[in-house]
Amino acid sequence: MSTYDPRPMTSESEWMRTVSDLPPGIPELGNRVVVVAAHPDDECLALGGVLQELRRLPGELRIVVATDGEAAYPGLNATDRAELARTRRRELHAALRVHGLPAVPVTWLGLPDSELVSHEATLADQLRALLTGATATVAPWPLDPHPDHQAAGRATARTRPPESRMWSYPIWMWHWMRPNEEVIPWRRAVLHRLSPAQQASKNAALEEFVSQRVPPPGVGGAVLPPEALAHFGRGVEVLFQEHP
Numbered sequence: 001m002s003t004y005d006p007r008p009m010t011s012e013s014e015w016m017r018t019v020s021d022l023p024p025g026i027p028e029l030g031n032r033v034v035v036v037a038a039h040p041d042d043e044c045l046a047l048g049g050v051l052q053e054l055r056r057l058p059g060e061l062r063i064v065v066a067t068d069g070e071a072a073y074p075g076l077n078a079t080d081r082a083e084l085a086r087t088r089r090r091e092l093h094a095a096l097r098v099h100g101l102p103a104v105p106v107t108w109l110g111l112p113d114s115e116l117v118s119h120e121a122t123l124a125d126q127l128r129a130l131l132t133g134a135t136a137t138v139a140p141w142p143l144d145p146h147p148d149h150q151a152a153g154r155a156t157a158r159t160r161p162p163e164s165r166m167w168s169y170p171i172w173m174w175h176w177m178r179p180n181e182e183v184i185p186w187r188r189a190v191l192h193r194l195s196p197a198q199q200a201s202k203n204a205a206l207e208e209f210v211s212q213r214v215p216p217p218g219v220g221g222a223v224l225p226p227e228a229l230a231h232f233g234r235g236v237e238v239l240f241q242e243h244p
Contacts (some may be wrong), residue, residue: 009174009175009176009227009228009231010174010175010176010177010178010179011227012174012227012230012231012234014178014179015174015179015231016234017179018179018186019179019191019234019236019238020236022186022189022190022191022238023189023190023191024190024191024192024193025190025191025192026050026053026190026192027136027165027167027190027239027241028136028165029054029059029135029136029138029165029167030059030135030136030164030165031058031059031060031135032059032060032062032133032134032135032136033054033059033060033061033062033134033135033136033137033138034062034063034064034130034131034134034136034137034138035047035051035061035062035063035064035137035138035139036063036064036066036127036137036138036139036140036152036156037063037064037065037066037139037140037152038065038066038067038116038140038146038148038149038151038152039065039066039067039069039072039088039113039148040065040067040068040069040088040089040091040092041069041088041091041092041095041209041212041224042140042149042169042171043063043065044092044095044096044099044202044205044206044209045171045206045232046169046170046171046232046237047138047169047237047239048099048194048198048201048202048205048206048232048237049192049194049195049198049199049202049237050138050192050237050239051099051101051104052099052100052101052198052201052202053192053198055099055100055101059135061101061104062104062105062106062107062130063096063104063105063106063107064106064107064109064127064130065092065106065107065108065109066109066111066116066123066148066151066152067109067110067111067112067113067114067116067148068084068085068086068088068089068108068110068113069084069085069088069113070082070084070085070088070113071112071113071114071115072084072088072113072211072212072223073215073216073219073220073223074114074219075218075219075220076216076219080216084211085113087211088209088211088212089108091208091209091210091211091212092106093106094208095205095206095208095209096205098201098204098205098208099201099202099205100201107130109123109126111123113148114147114148115148116147116148116151116152117147117148117150117151119151120151120154120155123151123152123155124155124158124159127155127156127159128159131156131159131160131161131164132161133161134160134161134164135164135165136164136165136166136167137156137160137164137165137166137167138166138167138168138169138239139152139153139156139157139166139167139168139169140152140153140156140168140169140170140171141153141168141169141170141171141173141240142154142157142168142242143173143183144170144171144172144173145172145173145175145176145177146171146172149171149172153168153242157242157243160243164243165241165243165244166241166242166243167239167240167241167242168239168240168242169237169238169239169240170238170240174231174232175228175231185240188240188241188242189238189239189240189241190238190239190240190241191236191237191238192236192237192238192239193235193236194235194236194237199233199235202232202233203233206224206229206232206233209224212224213225213229
C-alpha cells in the first residue's frame, strides 16, 4: 500500500454491512499460486489469512512485488527513499516469518513506486515469465483506486497463463470507495473468514510494517493509520474472481 493520503476514509462499519453477507470459502487455486503485489505489504494486508491457509495445502506459493514502496512519503529525498525501500523489503520478509511463511520465495522487480502506469509494459514483460505454469494468480483488483494497483492488476490479467484462474484483491477500495458503487463486483466475490489463530498471526505480521504505521518526521501522517488498519483487522478477507 502506498502512499500517504490525508482524505477521510470510508468507515469499517459501513463496509461490514455488505461484506458480512458474502459467500464464504477459499477459492480453488490449484498447486502453483503466484501472488502479485504492487507494494510490499499489499499481500499481507489483503491476504494474510489466505496466505496462511495456502501454507496448509500442497503445492507452490510465490510472491512477486512490483515496487519497493519507496514513494510512500513523497516528501522524502532520494537518500531517504532508498533507505525506505530497503526497510520495506525487510518488513515484508519479517511479516512472512510471522505468518509462518519464511520459505516463500519473493521476487522483487524494483520498478518505480507510484509510476507503474508508465512502466506497465515492462511489468507485463517480467510477469509473463514469472507466471508461466501458474494454476492461479492473485493480484490487485484492476479497478482499485490507486494507479499502481490498477497497473499491476491489468498486467497480471494480460500475462497470466490462459488456463490459469485469476483472483483479485482490493486495498484502496476500502478507503476511498463506498459499498454501493456499481463497479464493485460483489457477485464475483468470495469471503475467507480467518480463524482466531490466523487473525492473531495476521495482526502480529502487520505490526512489522513499522515504516507504514509510524511516518518519518515532517512528512505528514502515516500511510496506515488506525482507521486504515481497521479494514484489514476485521477477521475476513475478500477476493474477486477475474477469470475462471
